[in-house]
Amino acid sequence: MTNMEARAAHWNERYRSVGAEHVSWFEPEPNQSLALVQLAAADHDASVIDIGGGASLLAGCLVERGYTDVSVLDVSTEALDAAKARLPKPEAVTWIHADLLEWTPNRRWQIWHDRAVFHFLTDERDRATYRSLLRRAIEPGGAAIIATFGQDGPTSCSGLPVARYSPEALGAELGPGFAMIRSGGYDHHTPAGVTQKFSWVVLRADGKAPTPK
Numbered sequence: 001m002t003n004m005e006a007r008a009a010h011w012n013e014r015y016r017s018v019g020a021e022h023v024s025w026f027e028p029e030p031n032q033s034l035a036l037v038q039l040a041a042a043d044h045d046a047s048v049i050d051i052g053g054g055a056s057l058l059a060g061c062l063v064e065r066g067y068t069d070v071s072v073l074d075v076s077t078e079a080l081d082a083a084k085a086r087l088p089k090p091e092a093v094t095w096i097h098a099d100l101l102e103w104t105p106n107r108r109w110q111i112w113h114d115r116a117v118f119h120f121l122t123d124e125r126d127r128a129t130y131r132s133l134l135r136r137a138i139e140p141g142g143a144a145i146i147a148t149f150g151q152d153g154p155t156s157c158s159g160l161p162v163a164r165y166s167p168e169a170l171g172a173e174l175g176p177g178f179a180m181i182r183s184g185g186y187d188h189h190t191p192a193g194v195t196q197k198f199s200w201v202v203l204r205a206d207g208k209a210p211t212p213k
């Protein structure tokens, strides 16, 4: 089994066995993400990619609000199928089935959104791959919105260990080439009623970091 097949099997099993709207990370209204996308790019022509977007309602909400260039990347077909099934016009979104750690983006986006994916990268080599991808996929002047478990957040999710970050540590982890434009924390209430602490950052790509080819 390849790394991608193993990751896809893990996440497909989670979505299939628990249900896309019962997994701990499900949000009936992705209000925090919507507000941060709006903050980073109020212009509805801004292109947005939701990294590890899974079955989140975010893409559909962005299309509803008038965003015309929305992409979702995820390793789980089970999650992508659940997300598509909800939308009246799934073709309004570009769906990318890929393992982000093995993905070669063929274009750039103005907004890179990642909620609860980066924190699974507990290996420094995987974080370096992520940073390189981010630089390759983001437009100069574009914004990265990244949310992870906070310092007081859970130590694992979906049976996998996670790294926890303060907003400052998260900004520093993403490395040079990004200016922090806003950061904070919020509480996520899981469908089972558990409160999870999140940290989030909005970073502006200053165009000075070397862009990988």
Ligand SMILES: C[S@@+](CC[C@H](N)C(=O)[O-])C[C@H]1O[C@@H](n2cnc3c(N)ncnc32)[C@H](O)[C@@H]1O
Pocket: 007, 011, 025, 026, 027, 051, 052, 053, 054, 055, 056, 057, 073, 074, 075, 076, 079, 098, 099, 100, 101, 114, 115, 116, 117, 120, 157
């Ligand atoms: C905790 S869930 C968060 C989903 C979504 N961002 C949300 O907030 O509802 C993590 C998501 O990342 C996806 N994922 C995990 N590792 C991935 C990888 N290496 N490449 C692409 N997607 C990945 C999973 O399939 C899952 O949908």
